[in-house]
Amino acid sequence: MYDAIVIGAGPAGLQAALTLGRMHRSTLLLDSGEYRNGTVQHMHNVIANDGTPPAEFRATARTQLAAYHDVEIRTATVEGIAGVEGDFVVTLLGGASASARNIILATGVVDDLPEIDGLSALWGRKVFACPFCDGHEHADRPIAVIGGAARAQHLIAMLGRIVSEITVIPVDERFTADEVSALEARGVRVSGSPAIAVSADDAGVVVRTADAEYAAAGIFMAAGSMRQRAPFAQQLGLGMLESGAIEIDDFGRTTEPGVYAAGDLAHRAAMPGPMAAVMMAATAGQLAAVGVIQSLLTAGH
Numbered sequence: 001m002y003d004a005i006v007i008g009a010g011p012a013g014l015q016a017a018l019t020l021g022r023m024h025r026s027t028l029l030l031d032s033g034e035y036r037n038g039t040v041q042h043m044h045n046v047i048a049n050d051g052t053p054p055a056e057f058r059a060t061a062r063t064q065l066a067a068y069h070d071v072e073i074r075t076a077t078v079e080g081i082a083g084v085e086g087d088f089v090v091t092l093l094g095g096a097s098a099s100a101r102n103i104i105l106a107t108g109v110v111d112d113l114p115e116i117d118g119l120s121a122l123w124g125r126k127v128f129a130c131p132f133c134d135g136h137e138h139a140d141r142p143i144a145v146i147g148g149a150a151r152a153q154h155l156i157a158m159l160g161r162i163v164s165e166i167t168v169i170p171v172d173e174r175f176t177a178d179e180v181s182a183l184e185a186r187g188v189r190v191s192g193s194p195a196i197a198v199s200a201d202d203a204g205v206v207v208r209t210a211d212a213e214y215a216a217a218g219i220f221m222a223a224g225s226m227r228q229r230a231p232f233a234q235q236l237g238l239g240m241l242e243s244g245a246i247e248i249d250d251f252g253r254t255t256e257p258g259v260y261a262a263g264d265l266a267h268r269a270a271m272p273g274p275m276a277a278v279m280m281a282a283t284a285g286q287l288a289a290v291g292v293i294q295s296l297l298t299a300g301h
């Protein structure tokens with residue numbers, strides 16, 4: 001019986017395990033090896049790690065966790081979670097199981113991109129979504145924004161002051177005349193027809209439409225969506241928010257006693273959506289671990 005099983009070893013789960021380990025709480029950290037930023041070569045906006053490859057960040061975290069004897073790390077895919085606070089059973093692919101008093105879900109999300117030839121292969125390398133994470137690397141260079149007009153406006157507002165030029169290209173359908181005028185009023189170029197293919201070379205990317213080709217240093221997506229990577233929120237009947245994320249309180253508690261959530265998959269109702277970033281995920285992991293420790297102490301463990 002572990003004090004906690006942490007499912008997921010991205011920044012949220014790794015930090016949760018570190019906090020639990022430092023407080024000598026027996027912890028099992030399970031990782032199926034599918035990270036949201038798995039294709040990213042350099043992460044940014046992470047203090048003291050600006051530009052660090054995410055794989056190196058995770059490897060350093062694991063090396064440091066090895067010093068904590070109460071933390072056990074296993075490569076495993078969790079298939080199911082059953083039980084109640086104080087006595088959860090986690091079932092792994094292959095049939096093994098493990099028990100814990102508390103569960104921390106840190107299983108992250110999956111990004112679903114529009115079906116444009118060549119796009120998904122460049123995700124995280126030449127195709128991005130987050131201005132905070134990848135905007136500065138495109139400073140004074142031209143970018144393409146692919147997506148809907150409303151979301152494009154939001155990206156233009158943030159990236160317009162960083163990049164040299166923005167071309168906005170729709171997905172599936174042409175923009176309406178009103179959308180074109182509103183976009184052009186922001187000083188950007190607008191493609192008349194939707195993106196059908198994307199390719200990359202050393203210089204950058206080329207976005208092809210039915211009647212033109214647009215060269216840019218990189219692409220920012222104003223289209224696509226996120227969904228829970230793992231089925232546990234549904235399996236456990238957790239309260240969900242309109243954003244599709246798990247509802248948590250300040251200490252990562254979900255609506256199910258003993259089940260905590262941290263990282264991109266969850267946020268507090270006061271926030272409009274998950275603050276999807278490495279530092280935010282790690283902070284949430286630490287808060288959830290503190291929540292677990294508080295509850296263990298209250299229960300006399």
Ligand SMILES: Cc1cc2nc3c(=O)[nH]c(=O)nc-3n(C[C@H](O)[C@H](O)[C@H](O)COP(=O)(O)OP(=O)(O)OC[C@H]3O[C@@H](n4cnc5c(N)ncnc54)[C@H](O)[C@@H]3O)c2cc1C
Pocket residue numbers: 007008009010011012013030031032033034035036037040042043044045046076077078079106107108109111123124125127128129130133134229230262263264265275276277278279281
């Ligand atoms: C293209 C791109 C670029 C980004 N760049 C930046 C950046 O520069 N800076 C920044 O701060 N943020 C960046 N982000 C956001 C950042 O990657 C996420 O906010 C962060 O990874 C979230 O951490 P997490 O721990 O919640 O989830 P993840 O890092 O996605 O980790 C999820 C974990 O859960 C595990 N898991 C899932 N299901 C199971 C299961 N059934 N069994 C066992 N384990 C399971 C996975 O294996 C993984 O270990 C970027 C995101 C993308 C998509």
